[in-house]
Amino acid sequence: MFEHEQFQKKLYGRRKGPKLSAYKEDLRRTLLPKVALNIVNGAAPHSYFSPPVDDVWLEIGFGAGEHMLALARANPVVGLIGAEPYESGVAKLLSHMADDPPPNIRIHEGDARDILASLPDGTLGKIFVLFPDPWPKTRHHKRRFIQTAMLTEFARVLKPDGEFRFASDDAGYAAWTLERLLAHPAFIWTAASPADFTTRPAHWPPTRYEAKALHGPPVYYSFARA
Ligand SMILES: C[S@@+](CC[C@H](N)C(=O)[O-])C[C@H]1O[C@@H](n2cnc3c(N)ncnc32)[C@H](O)[C@@H]1O
Numbered sequence: 001m002f003e004h005e006q007f008q009k010k011l012y013g014r015r016k017g018p019k020l021s022a023y024k025e026d027l028r029r030t031l032l033p034k035v036a037l038n039i040v041n042g043a044a045p046h047s048y049f050s051p052p053v054d055d056v057w058l059e060i061g062f063g064a065g066e067h068m069l070a071l072a073r074a075n076p077v078v079g080l081i082g083a084e085p086y087e088s089g090v091a092k093l094l095s096h097m098a099d100d101p102p103p104n105i106r107i108h109e110g111d112a113r114d115i116l117a118s119l120p121d122g123t124l125g126k127i128f129v130l131f132p133d134p135w136p137k138t139r140h141h142k143r144r145f146i147q148t149a150m151l152t153e154f155a156r157v158l159k160p161d162g163e164f165r166f167a168s169d170d171a172g173y174a175a176w177t178l179e180r181l182l183a184h185p186a187f188i189w190t191a192a193s194p195a196d197f198t199t200r201p202a203h204w205p206p207t208r209y210e211a212k213a214l215h216g217p218p219v220y221y222s223f224a225r226a
Contacts, residue, residue, distance in 0.1 A: 012143045018088065023095070032094060035105055037115070039115060040118065043120075045058075045124060048106050049104060054078065055078045056080075056123065058112070060112040061130070061131075061133075061145070062130075063209055066207060066208055067205045068080050068128075069097055071205060074205075076102070080104055085109065085110050116157060122158065124159060124162060125162055126162060127162070128165045129166050131169065132173070133145075134215065148184065151186070161225065163222060164225070166221045167207075167220045186225060188225075188226045191221070
């Protein structure tokens with residue numbers, strides 16, 4: 001199905017971090033099973049949520065999850081699915097939501113490609129890839145999450161009026177992504193002026209990584225499903 005080696009199941013990046021506190025270990029045992037996404041091949045993403053939701057959005061590599069949690073709280077009738085293989089990131093999100101877990105969050109502690117491959121066509125309202133690992137060395141570019149074949153996969157799972165949001169503080173990865181999105185027939189850039197991609201839109205909650213913006217000024221791309 002997928003021709004690019006990106007789609008082989010090797011995951012680049014960490015799963016394990018420093019030893020978790022007893023509190024976070026406990027949340028992994030008690031809260032994670034209640035909010036975990038139990039992937040069912042071919043299942044409509046709406047079926048993962050109760051009470052029912054009007055739309056489902058997917059965040060790929062949510063880090064510590066503050067963007068996803070803010071969106072879930074601000075949009076109670078939207079289901080938020082998040083994928084993050086880094087155990088410490090997932091534990092941090094659990095600790096942020098432990099007091100009042102929103103019913104509209106499902107977490108996959110693993111590779112986002114597991115979710116994408118399971119989804120039927122045209123079922124997601126939005127996909128977010130925010131500050132993905134930039135893999136700056138040329139020989140590592142094939143490890144970047146954004147590849148043309150991945151954009152085609154996003155187009156498959158997005159609804160006709162769906163949206164893809166991308167942010168990066170790495171100029172090389174930003175240019176790489178923009179080039180592929182502009183060349184892709186399934187996406188239309190919604191920016192009307194430079195301010196639309198150099199300033200974070202007010203309705204995009206900030207992420208933890210963005211606060212560091214280590215590499216340079218971030219860009220924020222919003223592309224509509226054509
Ligand atoms: C630089 S961090 C940014 C985290 C967060 N989006 C933020 O802005 O704070 C990139 C994240 O992508 C995650 N990641 C890498 N490959 C992934 C994959 N195949 N599926 C899901 N997440 C992935 C990493 O574990 C890491 O936490």
